[in-house]
Amino acid sequence: MTGATRFLRTRDLGYAQRTCVAKAGKLMMRTGQLAPKARVGVAVSGGVDSLVMLAVLAIRRRIVPFPVELMLLHLNPGFDKENHLPLVDLAAEMGLAAHIEVTDFGPRAFSEENKKNSPCFYCAWLRRKRLFDLCAAYGLTHLAFGHNADDLAATFFLNMFQNGxxxxLSCRESFFHGRLTVIRPLLLVDKKSIIRAAKAWELPVFANPCPMAGKSMRHEAEGWIAGICAGDKKRAVNLEHALGRWQLDKDAWPG
Known part of the structure; x- marks a missing residue:
């Protein structure tokens, strides 16, 4: 498949792509992530998770029985001011509106301006605040993040050991008295399936130039989990399923 067709024809998808689309669809229905006339800002970092989420949402919006709009949102943190350029072509290929902005959030997070928090926390806070502002400016009703099942496990252990x-990670969260809903469509999809799907879709994944890449607390938590699951594949599967069911019980949509 070439061109935008690869994001539209579900019958041509490979196993990993179908897995991502199906698991995301099931979660979105169970937790009421979309509604008629939803206008979704898709937070795309350029990493594998957010790009697969964008592809999945492009397909899911053709499946749901009501109109949904998508808008690509990208905030370049400022370490490499041109690495986002493939997203311009991708948005055009998919026929999506896009807001792509070069910021100074990354350098600021490592500057004297940030004396109290870790660079990762401060940069993420600046990015989320700006994304919220963009959603308000463009009249978006939803903001989608690409967190996956591995992120859910890492966050669970971080909260337990670091914060007591x-x-x-919520599948669906309401902000600003219901004016904006944050959704995580891939929260029950494992990282391996996402990586395979990204390769099958030939998505323009680009490297994270941040000096803290691979050194964050989340990365450390992933190491804990890898150690726990080492030597037994069923442990990882059981952990994923257990945390997924637990999170779903918290977030299941009453409708």
């Missing part, structure tokens, strides 16, 4: 509380 049992908490994960």
């Amino acid at each position: 509380r049992v908490d994960g």
Whole structure:
């Protein structure tokens, strides 16, 4: 498949692509992530997770029985001011509106301006605040993040060991008195399936130039989980399923 067709024809999808589309669709229905006339800002970092989410949402919006709009949102943190350029072509190929902005959030996170927080926390806070502002400016009703099942597990253990509380990542969260809904369509999809799907879709994944890439607390938590699951594939599967069911029980949509 070439051109935008690869994001439209579900019958031509490979196993990993179908897995991502199906699991995301099931979660979105169970947790009421979309509604008629939803206008969704898709937060795309350029990493594999957010790009697969964009492809999945492009397909899911043709399946749901009501109109849904998508808009690609990208905030370049400022370490490499041109690495986002493939997203311009991708948005045009998919026929999507896009807001692509070069910021100084990354350098600021490592500057004297940030004396109290880790660079990762401060940069993420600046990016989320700007994304919220963009959603308001463009009249978007939803903001989609590409967190996956591996992120759910890492966040769960981080919250437990670092913050002393049992908490994960919500599938669906309401902000600003219901004016904006944050959704995580891939939250029950494993990382391996996402990587395989990205390759099958030939998505323009680009490297993260941040000096903290691979050194964050989340990365450390992923190491804990890898150690726990080492030598037994069923442990990883059981952990994924257990946390997924637990999170779904918290977030299941009453409608």
